[in-house]
Every structure is written in C-alpha cells, then in structure tokens.
Amino acid sequence: MFSLLSKLTPPLSKTALHLPKSFSTTTPQPQNTTSAAAILTGLILTSTNPKSLTQSLLSPSINWTPLLVDTILKQLWNHGPKALQFFHLLLHNHPTYIHSVSSFDHAIDIAARLRHYATVFTLLHRMRSLRLHPTPKTFAIIAERYVAAGKPDKALKIFLSMHEHGCFQDLHSFNTILDVLCKAKRVEKACNFFKVLRGKFKADVISYNIIANGWCLIKRTNMALETLKEMVEKGLTPNLTTYNIMLKGYFRAGQIEEGWKFFLEMKKRKCEIDVVTYTTVVHGLGVAGEIKRARKVFDEMVREGVLPSVATYNALIQVLCKKDCVENAILVFEEMLRKGYVPNSTTYNVVIRGLCHKEQMDRAIEFMDKMRDDECGPNVQTYNIVIRYFCDAGEIEKGLELFQKMSCGDCLPNLDTYNILIGAMFVRKKPDDLVVAGKLLIEMVDRGFMPRRLTFNRVLDGLLLTGNQGFAKGILRLQSRCGRLPRQFKL
DNA sequence: ATAGGGTTAG
Known part of the structure; x- marks a missing residue:
C-alpha cells in the first residue's frame, strides 16, 4: 500500500505560510445590505397578504441588488415556500429589476429541495429566455437535490443533458457529478459512471481522489486503495490530498493502527504533511480514545512549524469533551483565545x-x-x-x-x-402538549418540511387518545394533502 | 460548487 507513496516525486511544494484560517480576510458585507435584508425578511415572513407584500416590495425606496436578494433568500432558507414566493413576486412584478444568475441558483436550489421539479425547469427556461446562462454550478445543485431525494439516475440524466440547456460538459463538471454521487454515498453508481466515461473526459487525479474518497466515506478502504492503484497504473501521480483521503479513511473505518502506520510512512517518505494531515490524526486518535497520543501529535505539529487551524482546535476540543472531560476542553478553548484565534x-x-x-x-x-x-x-x-x-x-x-x-x-x-x-411533546403525557405537537406539525409543513408518516401517526394517535377528535381530523386532512396517508384510510 | 481536516443522536 505504501508503494503509492513512492510516487510522490518531486516533493510537493511547501505551503508558504500556515496562518490560522481566522487570520485570513473575510469579505465584509455592506452594513446597509445586511440591515435592509433583515427588515425585508421580517416583512416577508409576517405578511399574510401577497398583494400588499408585492406593493411593499415594489416601493421605489428599495434598491434591489443581487446581493440583497441573495441575502434574503439565504435567510429564508428554512422557509422555502416563502423564499420562492418572494423570488417570484420580484420576477413577475418588478418593472426593471432582473434577477442574477446566483439568485436563480438559490431559487432553483430551494425549489429542488422542496421537490418542485416543475418549478426547477420553469426557472431554467426562464434563465435562458433572459439570456442568463445556467452554469455548471446550477446543474450541480439540481443533481445534488435529485440524489438527496433518492433519484441518482435523474441526477445523471440532467448532467448528460446539460448541453441542451446551453451549458458545456467538461472534466470539471464530470468531477462535480462524481463528487455529488460519492458524497451521497452512491459510490457504486459513481464508480460505474466513472468507468464508462473516464476515457472520454480524460479523468485526472481529482477524479480518482473523488472516487477513492467515496469508498472511504462508506468505510471500504480496500476499494479506495484499488482505485488509487488503478490511477497509478494509468500514469497519474498521487498528491497530498490523495494521502490525506486515505489517512482519514483508515481512521473513519476504525483502522486506527493502519492509519497510524500510514501517517508514519507519510512522514518517513518526506511528504510535506500539512495542517489537514495533523488535524485528521488528532481527531482520529481522539475519537478512538487515544487522548494522550492525540495531544502528542498536536504538540508535534507545532514543533514541526505547522500552525494549527481553528479546525485543528475544534478537533482537539471535541475529542477532549467526548473522551476526557469538558474542563480540559475549555482549557484548550481558552488557550486558543490567548493565541489570537477566533472561534x-x-x-x-x-x-x-x-x-x-x-x-x-x-x-x-x-x-x-x-x-x-x-x-x-x-x-x-x-x-x-x-x-x-x-x-x-x-x-x-x-x-x-x-x-x-x-x-x-x-x-x-x-x-x-x-x-x-x-x-x-410525548414525554409528559399532557393533552395540551399534543395540541402543541399538532400545531408544530402544521407549521413545519407550511415551511416546506415533510414530516415522516410515523410522525403523523404518532401525533394522530396522541390526539385521538386525549379526546381531541376535532383537531385529529384536521391533521388527517393535512397528512392526506402531503401524500403521507396510511393505506387503510380513505377521506 | 472539481478533491482532503472540526458540529449530529440513534
């Protein structure tokens, strides 16, 4: 397995500076956009009348910009129907404002998450008629939502039809669709697709890393190694990311000693191991209960001149909480503050x-x-x-x-x-609690979240047992509208 | 938004 490591020539370039992430500059948002977005989000959430909401949104005092629209859509992320209503109100009623590509992407993401696929395609066509081109990102979003909804074949289909929507397929987009499948643990499907098209798209190290990581995500480290062997046979050279993927794979699969040996081998072979490598080992050892070894590695990285990142501290703090004690975790938290990190x-x-x-x-x-x-x-x-x-x-x-x-x-x-x-709402066995449960159920459906059938049934049973037949009937109608009705029921 | 490290319980 370490033969892969010998392929690491020439040595990877050294990262110039290992500054903690918190030291990097973040793009500040204009204060007026942030506060305007908060006010408008509140307005959209509290409005009950679409007509008066439209009027408010069309007020000439509002300077609509893509950033403002995107900020509002993000804030309304957990209220999908309201987010789409807002997007459509502007789309159809504003005399001059035209949505940006990124706002369309947000709206498509939300519609796809709500499984309103008809809306997704309407928006895609609307983009084209406005001469805004859907990007590979747009298709990655749709594919990801299809996979999340258990429709990986639809995801592949939309990828293969990208060109019909005026978007070119290339190695980038090929890698993206592979990654979408792998991250959703549909590794077998990704791998088959990969094998069919890797020649056509000229698969690179990134493609192989994506597939290897997929196998690691489902704890099949041997398949990951197989994939990497194939990669080397094709003349491609593993990089540090490749090794970090394998390393994480071993720890995730509970192969602690294999992971440790792999880490030692990486050091021996003079890989320029980085903050990601160290964070992986600190976390992996800690989760396995090896707190002393995890701490040792943390100290070692500082000695080696690799600065811990916020993620490294998070890893250490988490494993101390889980396998040591909160007090020690808080000591590390305070230490990171003293060193100037921003949690x-x-x-x-x-x-x-x-x-x-x-x-x-x-x-x-x-x-x-x-x-x-x-x-x-x-x-x-x-x-x-x-x-x-x-x-x-x-x-x-x-x-x-x-x-x-x-x-x-x-x-x-x-x-x-x-x-x-x-x-x-079921633990206290109080009738009032079940009414609250029913109200929460109604509210969550209203916000675009689909309760499981079991959830509906539990709330229904509870309401019936506490003599709340009237409310139960309402919930049953809701369950029917959601397509979550048990077979034996007919309304 | 082409790949790797920190949050989630059962």
Whole structure:
C-alpha cells in the first residue's frame, strides 16, 4: 500500500505560510445590505397578504441588488415556500429589476429541495429566455437535490443533458457529478459512471481522489486503495490530498493502527504533511480514545512549524469533551483565545454540546451568549443541541422558550428542530402538549418540511387518545394533502 | 460548487 507513496516525486511544494484560517480576510458585507435584508425578511415572513407584500416590495425606496436578494433568500432558507414566493413576486412584478444568475441558483436550489421539479425547469427556461446562462454550478445543485431525494439516475440524466440547456460538459463538471454521487454515498453508481466515461473526459487525479474518497466515506478502504492503484497504473501521480483521503479513511473505518502506520510512512517518505494531515490524526486518535497520543501529535505539529487551524482546535476540543472531560476542553478553548484565534460556530457548538452532556445547562447558555459577542451568533445547530438537551432533561418549557426565541430571530428552525420538539411533546403525557405537537406539525409543513408518516401517526394517535377528535381530523386532512396517508384510510 | 481536516443522536 505504501508503494503509492513512492510516487510522490518531486516533493510537493511547501505551503508558504500556515496562518490560522481566522487570520485570513473575510469579505465584509455592506452594513446597509445586511440591515435592509433583515427588515425585508421580517416583512416577508409576517405578511399574510401577497398583494400588499408585492406593493411593499415594489416601493421605489428599495434598491434591489443581487446581493440583497441573495441575502434574503439565504435567510429564508428554512422557509422555502416563502423564499420562492418572494423570488417570484420580484420576477413577475418588478418593472426593471432582473434577477442574477446566483439568485436563480438559490431559487432553483430551494425549489429542488422542496421537490418542485416543475418549478426547477420553469426557472431554467426562464434563465435562458433572459439570456442568463445556467452554469455548471446550477446543474450541480439540481443533481445534488435529485440524489438527496433518492433519484441518482435523474441526477445523471440532467448532467448528460446539460448541453441542451446551453451549458458545456467538461472534466470539471464530470468531477462535480462524481463528487455529488460519492458524497451521497452512491459510490457504486459513481464508480460505474466513472468507468464508462473516464476515457472520454480524460479523468485526472481529482477524479480518482473523488472516487477513492467515496469508498472511504462508506468505510471500504480496500476499494479506495484499488482505485488509487488503478490511477497509478494509468500514469497519474498521487498528491497530498490523495494521502490525506486515505489517512482519514483508515481512521473513519476504525483502522486506527493502519492509519497510524500510514501517517508514519507519510512522514518517513518526506511528504510535506500539512495542517489537514495533523488535524485528521488528532481527531482520529481522539475519537478512538487515544487522548494522550492525540495531544502528542498536536504538540508535534507545532514543533514541526505547522500552525494549527481553528479546525485543528475544534478537533482537539471535541475529542477532549467526548473522551476526557469538558474542563480540559475549555482549557484548550481558552488557550486558543490567548493565541489570537477566533472561534467559529463549530467551536462553540462542540463546547456547548460537551457542557449539555455533563448537564451543565447554565454554562451552555453562557457560551451561547458569548457567541453573540463574537459575531457568530448561535445558529440552528446551536439551538437544536440546547433544545434537545432541555427536552431530554424534561425541561420542555425551556426548550419551547428557545424555540420561540429563534422563530422571531434571524435563525429559522429546520427539520431537526421540529422533529426534536414534536418528539418531546410525548414525554409528559399532557393533552395540551399534543395540541402543541399538532400545531408544530402544521407549521413545519407550511415551511416546506415533510414530516415522516410515523410522525403523523404518532401525533394522530396522541390526539385521538386525549379526546381531541376535532383537531385529529384536521391533521388527517393535512397528512392526506402531503401524500403521507396510511393505506387503510380513505377521506 | 472539481478533491482532503472540526458540529449530529440513534
């Protein structure tokens, strides 16, 4: 297996500087766009009358720009129907403003996620009639949504028909579709497709890396090695990314000692191992419970002159939370602050989860408040973590309180949030809780999230058992409209 | 948005 490593000639170029990611410049958004977007998002969410909303949106005082539209669409991501309504109102009613390609991409993404495929194709055609060309990215979005909906063949079909929509197929787009399939764990399908077309598109190292990573994602490291062997036989040279993929694959598959040996071999062969390599090993060892070894590797990387990134710290903090103790994790968190790193939402979420797990909810909330000061406010994941732990601890009211807080803030609940809360409505066996569950069910459907049939049935049973026949009937009609009706029912 | 490292429970 290490014969692959000998192909690493000449040595990979050294990355000039290993600056922590937080030191890189981020593009600031104009303040006026951010605040205008927040106001408009609020307006769209609270409006009940499309006509008056249209009038408000057409007000000449609003200076529509692609950035403003994109920002609003992102904020409405977890309220798909409202997002599409907004996009269409501008599209059909504004006298001068024309949507940009990126706004069309957002709208297509949302429509495809809602499985409104007719809308997807209408928008594609509308783009062409406006002489805006769909890009390879547009097709990557559609393909990804098809795969997520369990329709990988449709994804391949749309890729193969790209040229009919005025978009050229090349190696880039070929690699993209392979990656979409692999990331969705449809590796077998990706591999077959790859074998048929790799000659035509002149597959490169990136193509092989994508397939090898796919096998690693489903823990079939031997198939990944096979793929890389084929690559070498075709005269292509593995690069550092190739080795990092294999390394991660071993740890993910629980082959800790294989991973460790591979890491030692990478060092011996003088690969210019980088921050990604070290982060992979720190995380891999830590997840396996090897905290001391993980720490050693972390110290070693600093000695070797490879600066840890925020992701490296996140990896270390997470494994300390899981396999050591939260206190030590928080010490590392404080150390990273002292060194000038800016924690991101992942850092906070990891610490908050660790605190929740140790039933230190008050401290978890403190960290949540600290996030706001670091201008990465709590995100949906943060809320979902804390809401889940409150509910698990039987503090349903506190969970609901946080849910209310997010509903009126800039962070809309997602499918997980609704599933967590609806599930929690059954623990106290209170009739009122089931009414809340029913209301949550109605709200989530309204926002474009599809509850599972089981969820419908549980809520229905609960309402019937607590004597709420009237409401149950309404839920049953909703279930019917969603196509989630049990067979034996006829309405 | 052509590839690799940190968040998720069961």
